[in-house]
Amino acid sequence: MADGAAPVLDVRDLKTVFKTRAGSVHAVNSVSFSLKPGELLGVVGESGSGKSVTMMSLIGLIPSPPAQVTGDGVNFGGIDLLKASDDELRSIRGARIGFVFQDPMTSLNPVFTVGYQIMEPLRKHMGMDKRAARKRAVELLELVGIPDAERRLKDFPHQFSGGMRQRVMIAIALACDPEVLIADEPTTALDVTIQAQILELMHELREKLGMAVIWITHDLGVIAGIADRVLVMYGGQIVEHAPVRELFKHPRHPYTRALLKTVPSVRGEREERLEVIEGQPPILRAEPSSCSFAPRCPFAFEHCLRENPPRFDIGAGHDAACFYDFETGAPRSSATAMAKEEAQLDAG
Amino acid sequence: MLHYTIRRLLISIPTLLFISLVIFLLLDLAPGDPMASIPLTVPPEVKEKMREALGLGEPVHIRFLNWMYQFFVVEPQVLIDHIFGTGFAEGKQRIISFQSRSPVMAVVAERMPQTLWVVGLSYIFATLIAVPIGIVSAYRQYSWFDQLGTFISMIGFSIPTFFSGVLLIVVFSVILGWFPSIYDTTLEVTDWSSFLQQVKQMAMPVFVLTLYNAAQVSRFMRASMLDNLNQDYVRTARAKGMSERVVVLMHVLRNSMIPVVTVIALGVPNIFGGAIITEQVFQVNGLGQMLITAIYASDAPMVQTLTFIFAVLIVLFNLIADILYGILDPRIRYD
Numbered sequence: 079m080a081d082g083a084a085p086v087l088d089v090r091d092l093k094t095v096f097k098t099r100a101g102s103v104h105a106v107n108s109v110s111f112s113l114k115p116g117e118l119l120g121v122v123g124e125s126g127s128g129k130s131v132t133m134m135s136l137i138g139l140i141p142s143p144p145a146q147v148t149g150d151g152v153n154f155g156g157i158d159l160l161k162a163s164d165d166e167l168r169s170i171r172g173a174r175i176g177f178v179f180q181d182p183m184t185s186l187n188p189v190f191t192v193g194y195q196i197m198e199p200l201r202k203h204m205g206m207d208k209r210a211a212r213k214r215a216v217e218l219l220e221l222v223g224i225p226d227a228e229r230r231l232k233d234f235p236h237q238f239s240g241g242m243r244q245r246v247m248i249a250i251a252l253a254c255d256p257e258v259l260i261a262d263e264p265t266t267a268l269d270v271t272i273q274a275q276i277l278e279l280m281h282e283l284r285e286k287l288g289m290a291v292i293w294i295t296h297d298l299g300v301i302a303g304i305a306d307r308v309l310v311m312y313g314g315q316i317v318e319h320a321p322v323r324e325l326f327k328h329p330r331h332p333y334t335r336a337l338l339k340t341v342p343s344v345r346g347e348r349e350e351r352l353e354v355i356e357g358q359p360p361i362l363r364a365e366p367s368s369c370s371f372a373p374r375c376p377f378a379f380e381h382c383l384r385e386n387p388p389r390f391d392i393g394a395g396h397d398a399a400c401f402y403d404f405e406t407g408a409p410r411s412s413a414t415a416m417a418k419e420e421a422q423l424d425a426g
Numbered sequence: 427m428l429h430y431t432i433r434r435l436l437i438s439i440p441t442l443l444f445i446s447l448v449i450f451l452l453l454d455l456a457p458g459d460p461m462a463s464i465p466l467t468v469p470p471e472v473k474e475k476m477r478e479a480l481g482l483g484e485p486v487h488i489r490f491l492n493w494m495y496q497f498f499v500v501e502p503q504v505l506i507d508h509i510f511g512t513g514f515a516e517g518k519q520r521i522i523s524f525q526s527r528s529p530v531m532a533v534v535a536e537r538m539p540q541t542l543w544v545v546g547l548s549y550i551f552a553t554l555i556a557v558p559i560g561i562v563s564a565y566r567q568y569s570w571f572d573q574l575g576t577f578i579s580m581i582g583f584s585i586p587t588f589f590s591g592v593l594l595i596v597v598f599s600v601i602l603g604w605f606p607s608i609y610d611t612t613l614e615v616t617d618w619s620s621f622l623q624q625v626k627q628m629a630m631p632v633f634v635l636t637l638y639n640a641a642q643v644s645r646f647m648r649a650s651m652l653d654n655l656n657q658d659y660v661r662t663a664r665a666k667g668m669s670e671r672v673v674v675l676m677h678v679l680r681n682s683m684i685p686v687v688t689v690i691a692l693g694v695p696n697i698f699g700g701a702i703i704t705e706q707v708f709q710v711n712g713l714g715q716m717l718i719t720a721i722y723a724s725d726a727p728m729v730q731t732l733t734f735i736f737a738v739l740i741v742l743f744n745l746i747a748d749i750l751y752g753i754l755d756p757r758i759r760y761d
């Protein structure tokens with residue numbers, strides 16, 4: 079996990095627009111990030127902030143039309159996924175990039191046995207025959223902690239509990255030993271004890287297999303326990319990015335601060351009551367020309383409504399897209415400088 | 427499953443008995459007299475004799491039990507005799523048509539092939555055409571193919587067969603003269619030209635029924651596919667790198683077929699009803715036409731028997747639909 083290692087996945091300026099009959103929705107706006115080998119990158123944000131669409135866009139899982147995915151490139155092991163053909167993408171999906179989705183109750187096909195569904199990618203991507211695929215499927219089910227694996231291959235999804243189904247989904251995602259695993263809110267639909275078990279399983283699997291993981295969640299509490307680095311998303315943009323300890327210690331975006339306040343803390347004094355962030359995340363009809371969080375932001379000032387803040391680098395692998403500087407407790411100098419320039423232009 | 431099937435079959439016995447009783451009582455209460463077509467010059471005493479000869483003198487429950495005995499005991503025996511050359515039914519009274527004075531079942535057996543050919547072929551065609559159309563329409567929703575499919579099935583759906591049938595006759599028989607307007611049931615297929623003749627006379631009735639059935643099935647197929655295309659498991663299949671062919675024709679189709687197969691099975695008895703009108707229009711002397719004629723002639727045994735056969739078909743295909751559902755959907759457990 080050395081800093082110098084080349085990233086397995088490098089996303090530059092990814093944009094996704096849904097062209098619907100009711101107009102366009104800019105769901106992902108200039109998202110850039112990279113994923114290093116073996117690291118766990120957490121992605122947080124309220125629902126509707128564009129986390130799922132971002133991850134599904136870069137691997138061609140968003141149907142187009144209605145979506146249009148553009149960008150400067152998504153580099154995955156030397157291949158630009160944005161330029162790759164459908165067939166190339168198919169040979170990567172499920173083989174080198176695995177997915178786990180939110181709702182294990184509906185993510186498996188109800189009419190095929192679990193064994194069949196695990197063996198499908200094995201046979202397609204690894205060219206295994208039926209017997210080899212069976213053997214590997216049993217191993218996989220054992221790997222994700224499903225007892226009596228051999229026999230359960232013949233069972234249908236409805237014969238498994240929610241937690242067990244999510245384990246099956248993880249087994250499918252890991253079937254071909256992917257370099258990257260994208261887990262889209264894999265524990266959201268599960269109750270708390272099961273959620274803890276799945277997190278525990280993820281810990282173990284990462285140690286054993288060493289793949290890089292992108293873990294999407296709207297729960298900062300979960301992120302704190304497992305992530306190396308965190309992306310905070312809002313309005314289809316990355317508004318803050320930092321190593322996990324840094325983020326929790328020095329949140330530099332008002333949205334991150336607000337999110338942190340919504341996490342119930344077990345240790346320390348209880349807050350009077352849990353805070354909520356007033357208002358709704360925006361649905362962007364055009365590319366953002368102002369800070370999308372400004373309408374809900376207690377620190378917003380006039381400049382925030384005129385320009386969309388870029389991601390300001392604040393050192394230690396930390397950046398935040400905000401004109402307000404929490405270190406000085408005042409607007410960033412660059413923002414004020416720009417504001418002055420504009421004022422001069424207006425005057426002149 | 428076997429358990430369930432047997433239980434369902436047993437339950438359907440009282441259902442069918444009840445249905446047959448209701449049909450019998452309804453026919454008994456209905457106005458109309460099998461003697462109505464007898465010339466007025468025949469004296470009333472003679473008519474009374476004829477009535478008694480038809481068994482109409484007996485009280486209603488005796489007649490009903492009689493019919494039951496004939497339907498469930500005598501007619502099967504006749505069938506067995508026919509197949510194995512035995513003599514179980516010798517000397518026993520069969521169900522006799524008032525009109526023709528010949529056994530009802532004999533007439534049914536004689537008329538059945540026409541209906542089965544026309545109705546059965548059109549249903550098979552309809553299914554074969556409708557399922558692929560439904561799949562493509564759903565997969566390419568709002569494409570020109572889908573729009574065209576929607577338009578044609580709208581037509582098939584909303585134009586009754588007695589209208590489309592007559593329209594076809596006017597255009598293709600009267601104006602163009604390509605097809606005969608009357609179905610010749612005496613035609614025997616012996617060589618190529620008589621075969622062509624048969625194909626020609628079947629073309630229009632089969633087409634009319636096919637259009638009607640295909641319209642329904644394709645709409646249903648499309649809706650079911652659309653339902654499933656948006657399901658999460660489809661996304662999972664794509665995330666596994668499966669080709670679109672596998673995603674659509676394995677994952678989605680396998681799920682979409684569950685309700686469609688049920689609807690197709692449930693529709694089988696219905697198509698006999700649909701055939702009644704089409705057979706009238708094209709003068710196909712099948713079961714449907716026979717039923718209409720029997721109703722006009724107040725031929726109670728014939729109407730009773732035919733209606734009851736339809737009822738049996740409906741109950742049977744309901745059961746078949748349920749069993750198919752259980753086979754296709756692993757989540758359904760009947761036992």
Ligand SMILES: Nc1ncnc2c1ncn2[C@@H]1O[C@H](COP(=O)(O)OP(=O)(O)O)[C@@H](O)[C@H]1O
Pocket residue numbers: 096098103105123124125126127128129130131132144360361
């Ligand atoms: N098919 C679609 N058509 C139009 N808008 C969509 C579609 N799918 C997602 N969106 C929009 O994209 C935005 C981001 O959605 P999503 O990535 O699912 O959020 P998250 O995963 O963070 O909860 C939402 O505002 C949503 O309305």
Ligand SMILES: [Mg+2]
Pocket residue numbers: 126129130131262263
């Ligand atoms: Mg989501």
